[in-house]
Amino acid sequence: MDDHEITRARLVMLGRQGAGKGTQCVRLAAHFGEPHISTGDMLRAAVAAGTKMGLRVKDIMDSGALVSDELMINVIAERLELPDATRGYILDGFPRTVPQGEELDEITADRPLHVVINLDVPEEVVIERITKRRVCSTCGTNYSTDVPPTRNWTCDVCGGEVVQRPDDTEEAVLERLALYASETLPLVPFYDERGVLLSVDGLGEADDVTARLIAAVDDRLVARR
Numbered sequence: 001m002d003d004h005e006i007t008r009a010r011l012v013m014l015g016r017q018g019a020g021k022g023t024q025c026v027r028l029a030a031h032f033g034e035p036h037i038s039t040g041d042m043l044r045a046a047v048a049a050g051t052k053m054g055l056r057v058k059d060i061m062d063s064g065a066l067v068s069d070e071l072m073i074n075v076i077a078e079r080l081e082l083p084d085a086t087r088g089y090i091l092d093g094f095p096r097t098v099p100q101g102e103e104l105d106e107i108t109a110d111r112p113l114h115v116v117i118n119l120d121v122p123e124e125v126v127i128e129r130i131t132k133r134r135v136c137s138t139c140g141t142n143y144s145t146d147v148p149p150t151r152n153w154t155c156d157v158c159g160g161e162v163v164q165r166p167d168d169t170e171e172a173v174l175e176r177l178a179l180y181a182s183e184t185l186p187l188v189p190f191y192d193e194r195g196v197l198l199s200v201d202g203l204g205e206a207d208d209v210t211a212r213l214i215a216a217v218d219d220r221l222v223a224r225r
């Protein structure tokens, strides 16, 4: 292992929808200096740009269902080839199924995962968080009905329109949580068996959760060296 390698972080963030994965991954990315790779953000950008892939996935996403493993594996394999991700990465929203996890092992065989975080927040808490969530349709900044933008659902950051994501309605949320339990939760024992799982309590103020995450991940990274 060379000196440069010692400073890298290769992380996956698992957790229910609304557990705060996006917010925390942005912060971990800044802290560790690694790219934040969110498959949900990549797909939403493709939908907004009206690309062929965007047209293919829009209805699936709006209903709360999962996009096929095959398409997602291609998306992530291409993304992980870009120069910023060749040594470190923070994955958010991928893998979402055991087949995706198995494929990720292959894709990253030359730069294996250090830590898989399971950001733990109970189901009843995330249902309330998600149905209150509002997001800027232009830049993606998160708000909620409890903490709205200062001016009439206009984004404080970019002036874009702040809306409810089509997949944040109660019906879609219940579908997404059921899929999380059946498709994504099996990744917890999958990574536990590999000795890389780290469960972190996701309840409380975002800043406290960030501090908890950084301390726990740092510990693990140091222990691996």
Ligand code: AMP
Pocket (backbone or CB within 6 Å): 017, 039, 040, 041, 043, 060, 061, 062, 064, 065, 066, 067, 068, 069, 072, 092, 093, 094, 095, 096, 100, 167, 176
């Ligand atoms: P997210 O923002 O991570 O909740 O993702 C939004 C939607 O994008 C999901 O509900 C799925 O429809 C789709 N999606 C994102 N990542 C994946 C993935 N790894 N596998 C399948 N579908 C995905």
